[in-house]
Amino acid sequence: MSFKLVNIWNPKGGQGKSMIAINLAAAAVEMGLKPLVICQDPQGTSRMIYAGGRLPFEVISSIPQEKPDANLVLIDHQASDWELPKGRIVLMPVKPARTQYKTYVDARKLAEKAGKQVITVVTDAQHHRAEERATAERLVEKGAIEIPSSGVFSRADAQLMTIFDPEMNKAYKVKDRRGDFMKILGALMAEVLEEEGRTQNVA
Numbered sequence: 001m002s003f004k005l006v007n008i009w010n011p012k013g014g015q016g017k018s019m020i021a022i023n024l025a026a027a028a029v030e031m032g033l034k035p036l037v038i039c040q041d042p043q044g045t046s047r048m049i050y051a052g053g054r055l056p057f058e059v060i061s062s063i064p065q066e067k068p069d070a071n072l073v074l075i076d077h078q079a080s081d082w083e084l085p086k087g088r089i090v091l092m093p094v095k096p097a098r099t100q101y102k103t104y105v106d107a108r109k110l111a112e113k114a115g116k117q118v119i120t121v122v123t124d125a126q127h128h129r130a131e132e133r134a135t136a137e138r139l140v141e142k143g144a145i146e147i148p149s150s151g152v153f154s155r156a157d158a159q160l161m162t163i164f165d166p167e168m169n170k171a172y173k174v175k176d177r178r179g180d181f182m183k184i185l186g187a188l189m190a191e192v193l194e195e196e197g198r199t200q201n202v203a
């Protein structure tokens with residue numbers, strides 16, 4: 001099976017990398033894909049949620065030696081990991097609070113300089129704070145996708161599941177939040193198709 005690789009990267013902790021890795025993988029399952037999440041820290045968030053036994057996909061803790069039996073591979077990078085990911089598509093979550101934002105700006109510069117295709121996902125923006133709202137709006141204007149701040153994520157986390165778990169069906173605005181992930185998946189697939197078109201043109 002040939003697979004698409006997406007790195008979820010931002011060297012700052014707490015930006016939403018693990019949250020996006022598992023929920024995006026769950027969205028991919030909904031779309032009939034076979035995702036695989038790689039989380040290099042055995043004690044990392046996505047590994048711990050996987051250990052709960054409720055995820056409809058695998059989360060492993062090292063890059064497999066052989067070609068994985070999956071068609072979408074998501075790497076959930078660790079905090080403080082400044083090594084530029086190898087794949088072309090880099091998904092960068094960012095919380096727009098002033099203390100969080102700078103690491104993203106620096107890392108994105110590195111990624112863009114290296115010719116990466118960056119997809120930015122704004123997470124948990126507090127829109128009642130003018131400064132955060134302005135940052136979030138500016139990023140969205142430039143093409144970022146926003147996952148609004150929502151209690152569904154901590155609720156799903158506490159039960160070691162994703163927001164796509166049927167047990168979350170009645171959670172407040174969960175359909176909207178699921179829709180956000182479908183949108184991210186759509187943006188990723190558009191990048192992947194573009195990439196394939198380009199390699200075919202070269203060949």
Ligand SMILES: Nc1ncnc2c1ncn2[C@@H]1O[C@H](COP(=O)(O)OP(=O)(O)O)[C@@H](O)[C@H]1O
Nearest residue numbers: 013014015016017018019123124148149150153
């Ligand atoms: N849009 C959001 N709304 C509410 N909480 C969020 C949102 N995005 C992320 N979070 C929360 O932020 C925290 C850190 O996210 P996490 O995925 O662990 O970050 P990272 O993997 O980048 O360290 C988690 O508790 C997660 O549920």
Ligand SMILES: [Mg+2]
Nearest residue numbers: 017018044045
């Ligand atoms: Mg994490």
